[in-house]
Amino acid sequence: MRVPAEAYPMLAAVETHLPGLSRAQHEGLVWWVYGAVIGGNACQAAVVAALEPLVGPMRTEALRRRLRAWLYAGADKEVPCRAEITPAACFAPLLGWVRAWWQGEALALAVDATALGDRLVVVTISVLYRDSAIPVAWHVTAANRPGAWLAPLLGLLDTLAPAVPATQTVVVLADRGLWSPRLWDAIRAHGWHPLLRIRQEATFRPRGGKRGKAATLVPGPGHAWVGAGTAYKDAPKRKDATLIVTWEAEQAEPCLVLTDLAPEAVDPCWYGLRAWIELGFRTLKSGGWHWERTRRTDPDRVARHWLVLAVATLWVLATGTRVEDATHLGRAPATLRVALPPPPTPRATRVVSVFTRGLAWLRWQLLRGRRLWSRIWLWPEPWPSAPTSLAIVVVHS
DSSP states (O other), rough: OOOOOOGHHHHHHHHHHOOTSSHHHOOOOOOOHHHHHTTTTHHHHHHHHHHHHHHHHGHHHHHHHHHHHHSSSSSSSSSSOOOOHHHHHHHHHHHHHHHBBOOOOOEEEEEEEEEEEEEEEEEEEEEEEEEEEEEEEEEEEEESSSOOHHHHHHHHHHHHGSSSOTSSSSEEEEGGGGOOOOHHHHHHHTTOOOEEETTTTOOOETTTTTOEEGGGGGSSSEEEEEEEEOSSSSSTOOEEEEEEEEEOTTTTSSSEEEESSSSGGGOOOOGGGGGHHHHHHHHHHHTOOOGGGHHHHOOOHHHHHHHHHHHHHHEEEHHHHHHHHHHHHHOGGGOSOOOOOOOOOOOOOOOOOHHHHHHHHHHHHHHHOOOOOOOOOOOOOOOOOOOOOEEEEEEEO
């Protein structure tokens, strides 16, 4: 069962950027993504229903078995074999795929976890991009069971590291629930820069100053403080770092972030990028692929299904980028065949998300039998900068 001709650019990209998969696995992945796009839902039943008019009722059951088998371990297939998808082997190539389409210099990665009720938890690393996020590595485990999250996360970082050259700037953001000295050390070991939020009770000794509660370095809302020093008093938590204390007017308390970047090299509002991973989780669930409706409980099968979600998200966001960039430039998307830098746009002016635009155009192309654009790209926006209303004190290193 060959993929439709209009999806050949997608098949070519999958073959190029995920070379570790077999031809049958490439085609199965494209069928999954094709059905998810035209159905607006990545769950198996919805994908099969969306593809039925294309393949015909007589071949629907064969397609269902093929899609289901794509998610199975080799031993679980109708005809047991050794052929199966290994998601972890796709993580570095997937990040390499993102980088191949990337038109910027720095990468912002976020680490976080998302849950599927009381059934599953997925720890993920995602590339932050234009109010959304592209998953590039993940670890799936059963929920409500004891177990450490840090070791799998460190393994994901190790898996991704070879995909990024040493010359590229990478920042890794994580919320205070994931703060760990080991995570800090692991990020820096790869030459990347941590941007990790810490708890309100943390202490900090500015260089040449006295130790005190980090939160007291700003007098109140509307202020920010950035400076080098030593966080925490006792090993192994103690770290020489730059502290960023940001208390914006609408916040109930200051946000405390540690990084190894110099005080003059970081903006107090960069940590705001982390909110994009939450929007990315929304895309995976109710705002896009409806992963929350899945009935799967096997972590390995879910991990394979996430490869479908990741590739579909990547393709949709790249398509949406071409549409949004063309709109900014006053061009028709079909005529914009090369990446041109769009003018910097305040995020508040984005009425329709890049994902929504990309999904609409992809669906239109596939339903009309139009060949997908072979030239699509990812052009990141400038990272957020502090508003003029924020009074900032920077203690230079």
